[in-house]
Amino acid sequence: MASRLKGKFAIVGVGETKLGKLPDWTTLGLHLDAIKRAVEDAGLKIQDVDGLVTNQPLEDTHRSYAVRVAHAAGINPTYATDLALGGATPCAMVQHAVMAIDAGLCKTVVCVHARKQATRHQTPTRGQPLRDGEEDFEEPFGLYGAVVNHAMAARRHMFEYGTKSEDLAEIAVATRGHACLNPAATMRKPITVADHQGSRWIVEPLRLLDCCLVSDGGGAVVVTSAARAKDLRRPAVYVLGFGQHHPHFSLLEARSLTTLGGKVSAERAFKMAGLRPSDMHFAEIYDCFTITTLITLEDYGFCKKGEGKDWVKNGRIALGGELPVNTHGGLLSQAHIEGMLHVTEAVRQLRWDDVEPERQAKECRYGVVSGHGAALSMHATLVLGREPA
Amino acid sequence: MSEVVIDLPVLDPDSKPFWESCRRHEMALQRCAACGQFRFPPRVTCPHCLSEEYTWTPVRGRGTVYTFVTFHHVYHKAWADKAPYNVSMIELEEGPRLWSNVVGIAPEEVTVGMPVEIFYEDVTDEVALPKFRPAGR
Numbered sequence A: 001m002a003s004r005l006k007g008k009f010a011i012v013g014v015g016e017t018k019l020g021k022l023p024d025w026t027t028l029g030l031h032l033d034a035i036k037r038a039v040e041d042a043g044l045k046i047q048d049v050d051g052l053v054t055n056q057p058l059e060d061t062h063r064s065y066a067v068r069v070a071h072a073a074g075i076n077p078t079y080a081t082d083l084a085l086g087g088a089t090p091c092a093m094v095q096h097a098v099m100a101i102d103a104g105l106c107k108t109v110v111c112v113h114a115r116k117q118a119t120r121h122q123t124p125t126r127g128q129p130l131r132d133g134e135e136d137f138e139e140p141f142g143l144y145g146a147v148v149n150h151a152m153a154a155r156r157h158m159f160e161y162g163t164k165s166e167d168l169a170e171i172a173v174a175t176r177g178h179a180c181l182n183p184a185a186t187m188r189k190p191i192t193v194a195d196h197q198g199s200r201w202i203v204e205p206l207r208l209l210d211c212c213l214v215s216d217g218g219g220a221v222v223v224t225s226a227a228r229a230k231d232l233r234r235p236a237v238y239v240l241g242f243g244q245h246h247p248h249f250s251l252l253e254a255r256s257l258t259t260l261g262g263k264v265s266a267e268r269a270f271k272m273a274g275l276r277p278s279d280m281h282f283a284e285i286y287d288c289f290t291i292t293t294l295i296t297l298e299d300y301g302f303c304k305k306g307e308g309k310d311w312v313k314n315g316r317i318a319l320g321g322e323l324p325v326n327t328h329g330g331l332l333s334q335a336h337i338e339g340m341l342h343v344t345e346a347v348r349q350l351r352w353d354d355v356e357p358e359r360q361a362k363e364c365r366y367g368v369v370s371g372h373g374a375a376l377s378m379h380a381t382l383v384l385g386r387e388p389a
Numbered sequence B: 001m002s003e004v005v006i007d008l009p010v011l012d013p014d015s016k017p018f019w020e021s022c023r024r025h026e027m028a029l030q031r032c033a034a035c036g037q038f039r040f041p042p043r044v045t046c047p048h049c050l051s052e053e054y055t056w057t058p059v060r061g062r063g064t065v066y067t068f069v070t071f072h073h074v075y076h077k078a079w080a081d082k083a084p085y086n087v088s089m090i091e092l093e094e095g096p097r098l099w100s101n102v103v104g105i106a107p108e109e110v111t112v113g114m115p116v117e118i119f120y121e122d123v124t125d126e127v128a129l130p131k132f133r134p135a136g137r
């Protein structure tokens, strides 16, 4: 069905802002900076852009977000929408861009996300994160924050498959190793399994070094047709496959805590691309917590369910290994822009000349990107490639 | 009653009968009149068949720990003197799961699959919280 669209659309520009603590920037400013970098990277003018997809930042919400950002940037859009799929949004944004261009609504779409989570505007009307509506059944029991849902899943994974905290450490260590090679990463000091095991519990069984960073920053990509992509400044990176699945909202009603939306989402994406997990040369896996990476690698079929704890060891997910995972350092060690930088990194990897040589996944032709949101409830997948087929 | 500083539920038309049943110390959940399934959190339609017909049906208050965590980090000052504390996902015999605390046992002694039974903690004149302790103790 969707395979009609395989290779017909491409990402032609990417941009990332500065990352970290950015008290001198507004959320809107970070959006505009990311858009400018991506549009210039593509060799386009802002007038060439006629579509915009945003992801309203939870910490700084405004009405009609996409159109506000579009006009601030100087985009006069014939398609604009704001998606709210949490960390699944960046992968879903690219899918919307493809669908909108295919439907004839527009020709060139920017997908942008930026946030100020580290240095929020603390005024009564700004900086109050949106609520999800389930809090009345959570807060009276002391259940707060994003760590808890993933800790619940981690405990269940440990119960069902014998996974241990030391196994999750392997993911934190490998991801940090990549961040150490990335000048843009926030955390660039190597860590060991012992460092992970010595870090304090946040919500047990997750430790500090199982948790993502809290960041300011932004990223953007430019999507257009493969035909139009040929004339642009940078090599096109083709959209070969995509999928989504959102199997529950409240974790209380999850069908499983250890097989998530990634399974169906990736099956659909790989089928559309006509590729298998073993065809991938790298994976940018949404890593809000180490357990998310583990469950997603299993759900995507890189290994069997429950075998992730051993599969991630012995350098397999490090650069130079069988499947480099999160070559930029991920949410764990680069910055947490809700997965937008997983998409920009995948594009840069597939260009071959766009990252530090030591950080390049050698001769990579295919890569997969995952996005995961909220209470492990939302998932989107992109399969990208250097060639349209 | 002592000063309440924890966050309490805001009762809305969907959830009010649930919290009132807890206040009476006899928890009731919505049970679909069409397909017979229980559901939680409360809402007007059945997620299995979309029926709007249901009855608030008392549950036995027995279940097992489906999964659990121990909060070490303090997100809200009301919980500062309780940390490290347990938060569990309780699977009731009737099917639905809910969040609660397993108390009367050290957090490190809670296990997945542990049988638990309900008791109620009166917090205000309007709200009693359903809590759990190991069954048969």
Ligand SMILES: [Zn+2]
Pocket (backbone or CB within 6 Å): B032, B033, B034, B035, B036, B037, B046, B047, B048, B049, B050, B051
């Ligand atoms: Zn029903």
